[in-house]
Amino acid sequence: MNPKTPKRIATLFVLATLTPLAAFAQQQQQPPRPDFGGMARALGVTENAIKTCMPAPAKGQLPERPDPVRIASCLSDANPALTPAKVDDVLKAHGPKGSRGN
Known part of the structure; x- marks a missing residue:
């Protein structure tokens, strides 16, 4: 040897x-990932549209709290009936568990 x-x-x-x-x-x-599929179904848009309109965190950074007004505006072409309040409700229901009091 x-x-x-x-x-x-x-x-x-x-x-x-x-x-x-x-x-x-x-x-x-x-960080935990939100349920993009559930959000898309609840908002009546595609999952790809949700991912496009959600702010992506920089590598190694924690994500910022999504802005429902900005997201509703971004998704308005996909579903013109969306309101910031509806988006906020869906974000709370389908966001990462264990954050923001979920």
């Missing part, structure tokens, strides 16, 4: 152990 073999085995073991842990830790830091 080569004298470097135990060091290589130890290095591989450490890498094999730490890589999944690092990935798990990164996933734990990501």
Whole structure:
């Protein structure tokens, strides 16, 4: 057995152990995602329209509270009957659980 073999085995073991842990830790830091499909159904628009009109957080940043007025305005072509109050109700019902008092 080569004298470097135990060091290589130890290095591989450490890498094999730490890589999944690092990935798990990164996933734990990501904020919960809203239910875009549920929002789309409740607002009578496509899921793609919702995702286009929702503010996306910068990488590594927590998302800001969505502005119902801005979202209703953005979705007005998809559903002209939408009001900011309806959008706000849907955001509260389908937003990420555990945030904003949900």
